[in-house]
Amino acid sequence: MADAVATYYFRPKEGITPEWAAKAIAEEQTTGTWTDVSTREEYVHYLDGQVGKITPSGDGYQVAIRYPAEIFEIGNIPQYLSVFAGNLFGLSRIAGVRLLDVEFPKEIIPFKGPKFGIEGVRKLVGTTDRPHVGTIIKPKVGLNPKDTAEVAYEAAIGGVDLIKDDETLTDQKFCPISERLPAVMEKLDQVKSETGRNVLYAVNISTAGDKILERARQAKEMGANMLMIDVIVCGFDAVRVIAEDPSINLPLHIHRTMHAAITRNREHGIAMRPFCRLVRMLGGDQLHTGTVSGKMEHDMQELIGDNRTLTHPWHGIKSVFPVSSGGIHPGGVVEEIRVLGSDLILQAGGGIHGHPDGTRAGATAMRQAVDAAMEEIPLATYAEDHNELRRALEKWGKVKV
Numbered sequence: 001m002a003d004a005v006a007t008y009y010f011r012p013k014e015g016i017t018p019e020w021a022a023k024a025i026a027e028e029q030t031t032g033t034w035t036d037v038s039t040r041e042e043y044v045h046y047l048d049g050q051v052g053k054i055t056p057s058g059d060g061y062q063v064a065i066r067y068p069a070e071i072f073e074i075g076n077i078p079q080y081l082s083v084f085a086g087n088l089f090g091l092s093r094i095a096g097v098r099l100l101d102v103e104f105p106k107e108i109i110p111f112k113g114p115k116f117g118i119e120g121v122r123k124l125v126g127t128t129d130r131p132h133v134g135t136i137i138k139p140k141v142g143l144n145p146k147d148t149a150e151v152a153y154e155a156a157i158g159g160v161d162l163i164k165d166d167e168t169l170t171d172q173k174f175c176p177i178s179e180r181l182p183a184v185m186e187k188l189d190q191v192k193s194e195t196g197r198n199v200l201y202a203v204n205i206s207t208a209g210d211k212i213l214e215r216a217r218q219a220k221e222m223g224a225n226m227l228m229i230d231v232i233v234c235g236f237d238a239v240r241v242i243a244e245d246p247s248i249n250l251p252l253h254i255h256r257t258m259h260a261a262i263t264r265n266r267e268h269g270i271a272m273r274p275f276c277r278l279v280r281m282l283g284g285d286q287l288h289t290g291t292v293s294g295k296m297e298h299d300m301q302e303l304i305g306d307n308r309t310l311t312h313p314w315h316g317i318k319s320v321f322p323v324s325s326g327g328i329h330p331g332g333v334v335e336e337i338r339v340l341g342s343d344l345i346l347q348a349g350g351g352i353h354g355h356p357d358g359t360r361a362g363a364t365a366m367r368q369a370v371d372a373a374m375e376e377i378p379l380a381t382y383a384e385d386h387n388e389l390r391r392a393l394e395k396w397g398k399v400k401v
């Protein structure tokens with residue numbers, strides 16, 4: 001069996017050598033502890049972590065640690081995480097340590113991955129190469145089911161391919177799924193009969209571990225055509241449970257609320273990359289990875305690499321649609337596509353519902369911006385005879401998000 005290799009950035013505290021720190025990580029995560037122990041029998045050493053070459057990186061170092069495949073309980077993601085990303089973060093002689101990436105050998109990926117992937121989602125929507133445009137209904141909480149459906153209709157008729165709930169909207173009293181989902185689907189059916197376009201609605205089924213599968217099945221019965229999961233707060237296994245259930249068979253939109261508590265610090269925590277790999281192997285079809293032009297903190301090189309991790313060939317597992325979301329508006333669309341390519345979902349909440357002429361015009365403006373980018377026509381030129389785009393650029397063209 002091939003080994004798994006995890007790459008870490010780390011910075012030892014003063015007086016601690018990088019060699020000591022890297023060995024401490026490898027030992028803590030495999031067969032050692034803070035001192036030698038008489039119970040570490042000779043026969044357990046085949047599970048030892050192997051420390052690779054240590055190279056300087058920023059204010060610290062980078063190292064690859066090889067974990068023998070046998071240390072993993074195949075298919076047990078909580079256990080995998082405890083190996084790659086467990087106790088090591090708390091070692092007090094190391095000032096900071098960040099898990100940057102994991103090379104997973106095929107042998108420890110017993111999962112089927114996305115059922116749809118980029119190609120499958122494109123088929124549902126009926127596109128070939130342009131980026132998809134999505135919207136998050138705003139305000140993120142508070143609207144009743146009827147108004148939610150009305151906003152969804154306006155966005156869909158204006159041109160979006162995808163509508164999604166926001167991360168904090170689940171099944172509260174003011175907008176229960178049992179009323180919201182049928183109301184939105186009815187409006188999307190109306191859009192289908194009026195325009196022929198198939199628009200997806202990712203209803204947020206995030207909930208407790210013992211309820212999520214039931215909630216997913218109920219959503220399917222109520223006519224859902226996509227499901228959304230907040231992966232960090234629900235846990236990675238939530239994606240697997242839903243993706244593997246044969247009765248569901250719907251594309252999964254994966255939001256990463258809370259990720260920045262883990263991913264944002266460049267010196268400590270876990271980069272987005274390992275999360276991208278986990279979501280892909282576990283069956284997410286779309287995943288938020290960040291934006292080039294939006295409101296959330298990001299590192300451009302990491303973002304580009306994260307999106308590639310989702311879209312490039314990998315162990316024969318289907319690709320995942322990367323989602324740019326958070327402070328996106330028509331003025332940023334060209335830059336997003338230039339840097340991230342067109343296998344991308346551009347999702348705007350404020351950047352659609354905040355359009356001076358309302359949601360429908362906001363959705364149309366986003367689509368016009370995508371068309372301009374695909375036709376390689378400068379946005380300002382395209383806006384001259386596309387009123388919705390012009391009005392959006394007047395409002396946000398010079399705004400620093």
Ligand SMILES: O=C(O)[C@H](O)COP(=O)(O)O
Pocket residue numbers: 136138140166167295325326327328347348349350351
């Ligand atoms: O969940 C998201 O991605 C955000 O709610 C995006 O909202 P915004 O486009 O208004 O920033």
Ligand SMILES: [Mg+2]
Pocket residue numbers: 136140166167
């Ligand atoms: Mg949100």
